[in-house]
């Protein structure tokens with residue numbers, strides 16, 4: 195396990211590499227070329243520049259989140275061949291720069307969906323939140339406008355204004371695409387790119403849909419144990435793997451998170467670990483990482499990762515906005531740093547307990 199933090203690049207992120215370097219136990223960043231659009235080829239020069247900037251800070255690039263997938267690939271349009279070729283070129287350029295992990299998602303139109311970006315919690319912190327009632331009452335074309343005022347000036351991943359300006363057209367593109375078609379388009383894409391992944395040892399790590407159910411009538415497929423295992427079997431190559439995101443799979447209370455981790459043994463290449471607090475199955479908010487602040491048993495999640503031999507990058511996920519920080523919602527420094535320290539503490543305890551065969555520490559004195 196390597197503890198990392200997501201970083202959007204110096205042109206976009208309020209958090210600096212120097213600050214990340216000073217979080218104890220964090221040795222890498224998960225980053226991206228944030229200015230690129232889905233379908234663009236990432237050139238070697240830009241990848242190299244990003245890599246040297248990160249290395250100059252004493253950190254390294256542990257993986258990419260994300261190389262986004264063009265809608266032609268998701269909808270299975272004829273132009274997908276060109277966009278798959280572009281994607282393969284990007285993977286090749288990343289592989290040549292010794293980058294071996296790519297997180298991506300396969301959600302139509304909207305990436306993650308939240309109905310509030312700054313819900314106030316009892317301690318005065320603010321968090322992202324979701325209520326089904328608010329989604330049901332909302333015209334999807336107005337989704338962006340309804341939350342954009344709370345973005346603190348940031349461009350949020352998957353919610354780029356130019357993309358949202360075309361929301362109507364995007365919905366039209368997905369008209370004939372049901373869950374089976376979407377699944378077939380995903381396996382088609384993965385089968386095409388696996389040879390490049392094999393050649394450069396690149397682990398593809400699909401991020402779950404967030405929330406883990408259909409919104410606005412759009413198909414969603416990466417939502418539960420059954421579906422993700424089906425994908426692992428459909429393209430049965432270890433480079434076809436998973437980003438295990440507890441906060442996304444966890445939106446559906448039917449998902450048993452430690453059980454899913456065990457079922458995905460060997461295929462989890464990247465982990466996002468965070469906690470949620472539910473007020474009802476249709477109303478949840480993002481809590482602090484601590485088990486006691488939300489509804490997940492974070493110890494059991496980390497223990498399942500440890501026991502299945504997980505050795506990839508892990509990162510605290512969305513944090514609360516605390517201590518008067520102004521940053522992209524979910525991506526401030528302070529609460530993610532607290533999350534990293536907490537997850538590192540859990541890991542140390544689990545690891546030492548296992549290495550000592552469960553014998554209490556005083557036996558070694």
Ligand SMILES: [Mn+2]
Pocket residue numbers: 401439441442466511
């Ligand atoms: Mn996540």
